[in-house]
Amino acid sequence: MAKRKYSDETKEQIVKECREIGNTALVARRHNISKHTVYSWVKKAKETGSVRSLPKDEKKKMKEIENRLDKMSDENDKLKKIVAEKELELAILRELRDNVNPR
Template sequence: MSSKNQYSDEFKEQIIKECQETGNVAIVARRYNISTNTIHTWIKKYRQTGSVKTLPKAERDRNKILAKQLQEVSIENDRLKRLLAEKELELAILRELTNTKNPRLRQG
């Protein structure tokens, strides 16, 4: 059996719950003779996905692609918001200039 499938999802959830209740990963790790790094990996995965269950590879790959696309769209959205704010500022300045009377234009 591979090390990734050595423990059931229910067991992993039980360990995470015990760690949360005790507030001490090291004690729980010693009690079950499991590496603290392994438990920390389970906890990290649980925090990220809300579950310790492993997704099929195709779904994991799809989620990675979607996460990357979301990040790219967020960056583009922030860039467009800044650009819009700059344009709004330019328009406000131009409106203010057109609303003020320019003495040079009157003299000509």
């Protein structure tokens, strides 16, 4: 069987779809790709943050790693903010609940 090359964009799309659906085998079947191939893409995305390969050149590699780290840091900050807002909402709702129904 001939080995097919997939673009990084295609790999990212399929990994994103796997995360959304939660069933890697189903996504692989839908795209007519071996489930083992898709599992390896998902694993690589979890380990490195992206399915894109790092460049061979050391300077470019470091630049790409820094970019990925910055992107992950930004996403992490956004998620922390969302969690803090939800915790505040829950605290307010608990306070309202306790004031309306004192025990």
